[in-house]
Amino acid sequence: MTEGCLDPARVEDLPGPRELPLLGNLHQIRLSRLHLILEDWAEQYGPLYRFRVGPRRGIVLSDRNEIQRILADRPNGFRRPRNLEPIAVEMRLKGVFAAEGEDWRRQRRIVMDALSRAGIEDFFPKLATTVGRLRRRWEKAADAEAPVDLCHDLMRFTVDVTTQMAFGVDVNTLETPGPTIQRHLNKVFPSVHRRLNIPFFYWRYFRLPSDRALDRALDAIEIEIAAIVKSVRQRLALEPERRRSARNFLEAIIMKLEEEGSGFSDEEIFANVGNLLLAGEDTTANTIAWTIHFLTGHPDWFGRCRHESDALVTPGEKGIEDFEQTKRMPVIDAVSNESMRLKPVAPLFILEALQETEILGCRVPGGTGIFMLPRRVGTRDENFVDGNRFDPERWLLTPKARRGPHDLSAFVPFGAGPRFCPGRNLALLEIRAVLAMLCRNFDVMPVGGAGIEERIAFTMFPDKLFVRMKRRNQH
Ligand code: HEM
Numbered sequence: 449m450t451e452g453c454l455d456p457a458r459v460e461d462l463p464g465p466r467e468l469p470l471l472g473n474l475h476q477i478r479l480s481r482l483h484l485i486l487e488d489w490a491e492q493y494g495p496l497y498r499f500r501v502g503p504r505r506g507i508v509l510s511d512r513n514e515i516q517r518i519l520a521d522r523p524n525g526f527r528r529p530r531n532l533e534p535i536a537v538e539m540r541l542k543g544v545f546a547a548e549g550e551d552w553r554r555q556r557r558i559v560m561d562a563l564s565r566a567g568i569e570d571f572f573p574k575l576a577t578t579v580g581r582l583r584r585r586w587e588k589a590a591d592a593e594a595p596v597d598l599c600h601d602l603m604r605f606t607v608d609v610t611t612q613m614a615f616g617v618d619v620n621t622l623e624t625p626g627p628t629i630q631r632h633l634n635k636v637f638p639s640v641h642r643r644l645n646i647p648f649f650y651w652r653y654f655r656l657p658s659d660r661a662l663d664r665a666l667d668a669i670e671i672e673i674a675a676i677v678k679s680v681r682q683r684l685a686l687e688p689e690r691r692r693s694a695r696n697f698l699e700a701i702i703m704k705l706e707e708e709g710s711g712f713s714d715e716e717i718f719a720n721v722g723n724l725l726l727a728g729e730d731t732t733a734n735t736i737a738w739t740i741h742f743l744t745g746h747p748d749w750f751g752r753c754r755h756e757s758d759a760l761v762t763p764g765e766k767g768i769e770d771f772e773q774t775k776r777m778p779v780i781d782a783v784s785n786e787s788m789r790l791k792p793v794a795p796l797f798i799l800e801a802l803q804e805t806e807i808l809g810c811r812v813p814g815g816t817g818i819f820m821l822p823r824r825v826g827t828r829d830e831n832f833v834d835g836n837r838f839d840p841e842r843w844l845l846t847p848k849a850r851r852g853p854h855d856l857s858a859f860v861p862f863g864a865g866p867r868f869c870p871g872r873n874l875a876l877l878e879i880r881a882v883l884a885m886l887c888r889n890f891d892v893m894p895v896g897g898a899g900i901e902e903r904i905a906f907t908m909f910p911d912k913l914f915v916r917m918k919r920r921n922q923h
Pocket residue numbers: 519544545546556559563610614723724725727728729731732735793794860861862863864865866867868869870871872874875876
């Protein structure tokens with residue numbers, strides 16, 4: 449294995465897969481498996497290598513310290529890829545995720561406040577109600593002996609949670625029959641992933657059926673967001689005392705917009721509502737789905753999670769009802785951490801340096817795509833003992849009892865540094881509440897024997913993950 453390049457070297461001198469003239473490595477890339485292809489190459493070419501897609505040059509990094517350093521050096525040293533910004537503008541989604549510099553700082557402050565730990569504690573009763581709706585949905589599926597499309601149901605759950613938490617609006621898609629806003633949201637991430645990673649901006653010149661479908665989805669999302677914004681504006685007009693202290697992200701951002709010189713625009717409100725809906729939906733839903741997938745394959749851990757939730761839930765109740773209970777779930781936390789380590793829904797971080805920089809002794813020009821592979825780092829034996837093994841016990845051991853490395857700086861499912869995920873606490877709460885409810889009330893069986901494959905469309909998800917639920921003690 450080659451260890452990066454020797455000092456000082458140019459990107460062209462790095463090892464990497466053989467490139468064809470003009471195409472580079474385009475012919476070897478499948479966008480839906482991009483992270484897997486880059487991970488395979490990392491196995492061959494080491495912690496720093498180069499590849500090229502048409503005219504666009506990228507380097508691929510899987511070194512724990514360098515990844516931490518780069519993530520920490522934002523927004524001044526590194527940024528999200530430059531082509532994200534125009535793509536987000538075209539999709540009317542240029543909010544906190546795609547913003548940079550001062551623009552980003554301004555939006556980030558409001559998002560952080562809105563998703564603060566204290567706000568989440570106050571929100572807990574509504575989360576518990578939404579978990580109850582998910583349980584009733586799964587009870588119906590169990591009674592009908594119908595297979596459950598886990599990602600699909602969990603996305604309804606996460607959209608319901610995000611809209612209530614961030615916007616104070618209950619869209620209740622879990623109990624809405626037929627198609628809902630998710631149908632439109634689901635078109636956005638695959639398009640962002642495709643447009644970010646292909647070398648030609650063809651959609652600016654002609655539109656394929658998929659681009660037209662995206663346009664329709666974005667129009668539909670805009671209508672839904674407009675309805676949400678309108679209802680919050682009306683509430684603020686009817687209850688002016690609410691202006692003394694905003695109760696959620698949308699109230700805060702609308703009030704900022706009205707402040708003279710705040711720099712906020714109507715477009716930014718729309719874009720940020722869209723950002724939060726998208727950022728909170730797939731990520732959390734897919735993380736819970738992967739964790740349930742592991743639990744179905746490891747009945748011993750399912751049993752331990754069940755034991756933990758049974759001990760926490762008040763006798764006669766079906767789920768946790770109190771925020772304090774969510775702080776006492778070490779086993780459920782261990783299982784979900786282990787699932788995020790092996791199946792992180794963000795297995796690929798793409799950034800670029802603002803100016804020329806040195807990475808592992810290699811001179812990297814500003815603007816070069818830096819593709820980072822956090823999963824490769826988190827599964828290496830030098831960072832986590834027996835790194836590819838599903839072993840939640842590692843999260844329960846005291847440092848003294850551990851048999852080898854357990855390096856938390858190699859575990860970054862939520863990113864790191866100043867742009868690290870502001871929704872982490874909300875996501876962890878959702879994960880705990882859903883898993884406790886699941887283990888308490890259902891037995892879960894996988895459907896279909898074949899292994900579940902990973903796909904990436906901005907976030908990484910299990911392809912065709914269906915399960916059967918049975919009410920507990922029913923058989
Ligand atoms: C298990 C669930 C989740 C995972 C694994 C996850 C992961 C991530 C990751 C890896 C990033 C990039 C961090 C970086 O650049 O260092 C991110 C950013 C972000 N996440 Fe999450 N996320 C989750 C849930 C949520 C939720 C529930 C919300 C809000 C409702 C949210 C809102 C955001 C936002 C707004 C950003 C952009 C932050 C910025 O650019 O400053 N995420 N998330």
